[in-house]
C-alpha cells in the first residue's frame with residue numbers, strides 16, 4: 001500500500017527536509033520541474049524534437065514557480081515556449097520569483113489574459129502550473145479557461161501540430177481549482193463555467209495526494225504520475241503520524257490469502273449469512289457464495305421457514321439452516337463455530353430485521369452489516385451505534401451513509417468554500433469514530449476507516465476503473481467477501497480493505513457485461529494472477 005498525503009503533510013515533509021539542511025526549497029522546485037518534463041516526454045515522446053510549441057500557464061504561488069522551471073527545461077529540450085502569468089510577478093514567493101527571474105533572462109512573461117483572449121490553443125502542449133496544493137478558494141475568472149480545457153480533454157483526442165491546435169494538457173501537481181485534500185472543486189457563482197481545470201496527465205511529487213483519488217479529483221487528473229524529488233523517507237515523521245496517513249490499497253501479497261496446507265475446513269471459519277423471506281432471497285445467496293469463494297471453510301445461509309424451499313432449490317456448497325426470527329438466531333449462535341455473521345442483503349426493513357441485528361450484535365461475533373440492516377436504523381441510528389462493537393464492519397453506500405450519519409453527510413455535501421475542504425476521508429473517519437466500528441463508505445473512491453483513525457482508499461479509478469461494478473447485487477457480494485474474510489480470521493479493517501480490493505479486481509477480470517453472479521466466480525482467476 002502507498003500513502004496518500006494531505007497538503008499539510010506534504011508541507012511538513014518538505015519543511016522537515018529543508019530545515020534538516022538536506023535540501024533547499026529551490027532545489028525541490030528544480031526537481032519538481034525536472035519531474036514534470038521527464039513525465040511529459042515519457043508520456044508523449046513525439047513531443048521531443050521537431051517544431052513543437054508549449055504554453056506554460058503560471059500561477060501566483062510555488063506551483064507557478066514549478067511552471068517557470070518547466071518552461072526553462074522545455075526550452076532547453078528544443079521546444080518553443082510561451083509563458084503567461086496569473087497574478088503579480090512582484091508578489092511571487094521567493095523560490096518562484098527566483099525561477100521567474102531565471103526564465104525572464106531568456107524569455108518573455110505575458111499576463112494570462114493575453115493568452116485567454118487569444119484565438120485557439122496555439123500549442124502542442126499546455127502546462128497548467130496555476131495552482132497546486134496551496135489553492136484554498138475559487139477562481140471565477142478562470143472558469144472559462146477551465147471549461148475549454150474540459151472540452152479539450154473530454155471531447156477530442158490530442159492532435160500534435162500546434163497549427164491544428166489540440167494540445168496535450170499536463171497539470172503540475174493538480175489540475176488547478178481542485179482542493180488537494182478532498183478532491184473537490186471550489187465552486188463559484190458563475191456555474192455556466194467549470195470550477196477546475198482538466199488534464200490528460202497530472203504530475204505530482206514525492207507521493208500522491210488524497211485529492212487525486214477523491215470526489216472530482218480522479219475525473220479531472222486524467223492520469224497521475226508521481227515523481228521523486230529526492231525527499232527522504234522521513235521514518236521518524238511517519239512513525240509519529242502513521243494513523244493520520246491515508247493509505248491507497250494496492251496489489252496484495254499472495255501470502256495474505258494463503259491457507260495452511262494441513263488446515264481443516266473449520267480452521268477457515270464458518271460464516272452465517274441471513275436470508276430475507278421468500279421472494280427476497282437472492283441477495284443473501286450472492287453474499288453467501290462470495291463468502292465461500294473467498295475462502296471461508298463453511299458458509300451457512302440462515303433462512304426463515306417461508307424461504308426454505310426457495311433457498312434449498314438454489315444452493316449446493318452453501319449449507320442451509322432454518323432460522324426464524326431473533327429467537328431462532330439466538331439458538332443458532334450458541335454454536336460458537338459460527339465465527340462471522342452477515343446481515344442486511346435482502347433482509348427487509350421490518351421490525352424483525354432490527355431484532356435480528358440486535359441479537360447478532362449482542363452475540364459479539366465479527367459481523368458485517370449492510371443494506372437493509374443499516375437502512376432499518378434510519379430513524380434511530382443511535383440504537384445501532386450503542387451496540388456496534390470493534391469486530392463489526394458496516395458497508396453503507398451514499399444513501400445509507402446519509403441516513404445513518406445525516407450531519408456528517410451534510411458537511412461532506414456542502415460546497416467547498418475554503419480549503420482544505422471536508423473530504424470523504426474526514427467523513428468516513430468521523431463516522432467510524434461515532435459508530436465504534438470499521439466503516440466502509442462505498443463509491444468509485446471507497447473509503448474505509450477504523451475508529452482508531454486508520455483510513456484507506458480503495459480506488460476503482462484510473463487504470464482500475466470498473467464502472468460496470470455499479471450493478472444490482474454487487475454490494476451484496478462485497479458484504480459476503482468481507483464476512484468470508486472475517487470468518488478466516490482477518491481483522492475487521494483487513495477484511496474490509498482486502499474484500500474491497502478483490503471486489504474491484506473481480507470486476508476488472510470479468511469486464512463489461514458483468515452481473516453480480518459473475519463476481520465471486522472470478523476469484524479463482526484473480527487469486528491465480530496473484531500467484532496463489
Ligand SMILES: NC(=O)C1=CN([C@@H]2O[C@H](COP(=O)(O)OP(=O)(O)OC[C@H]3O[C@@H](n4cnc5c(N)ncnc54)[C@H](O)[C@@H]3O)[C@@H](O)[C@H]2O)[C@@H](O)CC1
Nearest residue numbers: 028029032061062063131132133134135136137138139173
Ligand atoms: N513548498 C515547496 O518547497 C515545493 C512546492 N512545490 C509546488 O508548490 C505548490 C504549492 O505551492 P503554494 O503553497 O505556494 O500554493 P499554490 O502555488 O498551489 O497556490 C497558492 C497561491 O495562490 C494564491 N491563491 C489561492 N487561491 C487563489 C485564487 N482563487 N485566486 C488567486 N490566487 C489564489 C495564494 O494566495 C497563493 O499565493 C505545490 O502544489 C507544488 O506544485 C514544488 O515546487 C515542490 C517544492
Ligand SMILES: [K+]
Nearest residue numbers: 128131172174
Ligand atoms: K496546477
